[in-house]
Amino acid sequence: MAMISRVTVRKPAWQTVVMLTLLFWLSASLIVDTVVMPVLYTSGMMAESGFAIAGHSLFWVFNRVELVCAALVLTGILNLRYTLGNGTRPTHQAVFLASLLLVVALAFTYGLAPQMSGLGLQLNLFNPVSEPPALMNSLHAGYWLLETLKLLAGIVLLKECWNSLNLNLLGIGD
Template identity: 40%
Template sequence: MTSFSLSFPKLSPKQFAWDSAVLFVAIFWLGGSLMLDLVVMPMLYMGGMMTTSSFASAGYSLFEVFNHVEMLLSGVILTGVLAMRHRHAECAIEVSGSRSRWSLLVAGSLVAIALLYAYVLTPAMGAIGVVLDLPATMPATVPEAMDWMHGVYWGTEAIKLLLLGFLLRLCYSDIAAQFTEQR
């Protein structure tokens, strides 16, 4: 009987490119956020999402999943930045003290935003939108608190996108420098 086994080489910390991992995760997160903000949500809104009685539960389900993915991605980014900080001699982003502090501040801020979305904004917005009196009709207007929370969401979303762009700039310049050194 023939046995098949896959042998995976063990990666040492020197072999794993954390700057590339952080760049990939930031691009993935930025693309997912833009897709949700600029494609999915406008389509749901134009399709009459706010006029149905189940919009709160549908919105909560959608954002709950995306918020948990965001927490995972922000954790990977923070881990990558901390790993680059630990190996500061090999990663250009961490050689400069100010760039190191900026990248750590950006990564920590992204974690804070993901936690804010998952544990504050999404549950509060879902609770405001839930209709507890099922026989009653849906209110014709959106509650004032919901408008305020949408403003907080869009403000933090803009900050998140700017932070991701700044992190992309930091990581991309390091990776581009590595390729120019190889030529």
């Protein structure tokens, strides 16, 4: 009555995980940047006194999701770097880009978002602020610079994962 069971450990499809994470992350960033924020701006919500709190709440959640995505992408790239054959594994450039994505997510979460939220708070109810502080414009410029860097790095990394996945499906480089 001895039963032999065979357990096969199948390594996860890290390329697919990395690609789906990048697609989710980049598309969510584009939706926030091209739909959510312009709608809030045109509806006049940015002129309201409570916008800084609402914006902080929105970006607090979104930045944490970005951190999880960046960590997952970097983990996947590092896993692929050390488990795949020479012909299909990610290059040093891919590891650098994945690390850069994590640094950008950290900068958004712990650098820009708290600074922007702090500048947007209205602390004196008797003296309403009609214009945002001058520092806010430079923080917005930094945000857009990092956002552009994130999108470019993500697209290059996505392309490299796609090419590597196609090579694996063809059986080249194992």
